[in-house]
Ligand SMILES: O=C(O)c1ccc[n+]([C@@H]2O[C@H](COP(=O)([O-])O)[C@@H](O)[C@H]2O)c1
């Protein structure tokens with residue numbers, strides 16, 4: 001039916017409403033930066049981060065007073081293909097661990113004074129096995145994207161995305177392969193630590209999924225629904241919702257970036273409000289970041305997920321903002337400027 005309302009239409013409508021950064025605030029922040037007691041440019045990337053935050057927050061004095069790590073958890077039918085080195089029950093187990101405060105992300109959030117919220121997405125009902133059927137139908141996927149927008153409810157001034165989901169590096173690899181082509185082998189990696197046989201099963205699963213769904217993969221939202229997972233759809237919603245409220249986002253690793261890649265495929269400017277917190281050790285993450293046009297803040301060989309790499313990068317972002325707001329100008333300090 002020509003006039004049928006489709007669940008994805010609401011998402012597409014939001015993509016038409018994305019604001020840009022405040023150029024005046026960026027100019028004002030850069031002007032202040034040039035007056036601070038340091039040689040011009042000597043804080044390197046920290047100065048870029050400050051200007052970026054100024055633009056999205058619309059203030060020459062950016063702030064990281066209410067940062068939030070939002071961790072989305074989902075389960076994946078594709079684990080039936082032997083693609084992970086851990087059982088599916090670990091997803092539920094780790095959600096309990098997050099709640100109890102025992103995971104790595106809890107400690108990193110404590111270290112940098114970041115709030116943490118965990119969003120559990122029907123863990124008892126894994127998504128469809130992408131080698132056999134779509135992970136989700138359009139209605140479910142759209143509803144999950146909308147649910148992810150909840151991450152903005154508490155009004156964070158910086159949003160860090162994280163995920164937990166056994167099998168989700170296979171879903172992410174399938175998304176990259178569908179969006180960016182190449183071979184299945186280009187996008188799969190060891191995830192939680194599969195051996196060579198496991199790696200071959202991952203490539204085979206990605207290849208089978210692409211072959212099964214190939215007639216439907218021209219639309220990035222169909223790619224997300226058919227090949228993704230609930231946590232990936234929810235993160236896409238959170239990234240989009242942040243943009244609509246001018247909240248800057250810090251992306252984490254391989255799986256978080258697959259949600260971002262779907263948005264970029266829908267609109268090349270959709271990730272302008274996003275920083276890449278780190279490059280993970282998952283083999284294809286560096287390649288994905290290159291495709292996204294993002295330079296990671298950190299490269300620490302991390303491959304945990306949970307938002308952990310991005311949360312560590314918040315420490316760097318906080319340092320950038322502290323310098324910008326707290327440093328004296330040459331005039332204030334009575335320090336002689338450059339001759
Ligand atoms: O963020 C990454 O780059 C990353 C790389 C490897 C593994 N992970 C995490 O490991 C889980 C998925 O791994 P797997 O092997 O089960 O597909 C999931 O919970 C992710 O958070 C995450």
Ligand SMILES: Cc1cc2nc[nH]c2cc1C
Pocket residue numbers: 086090094163164165192304305306
């Ligand atoms: C133990 C464990 C913790 C995790 N955190 C994110 N992904 C994970 C995967 C496993 C297996």
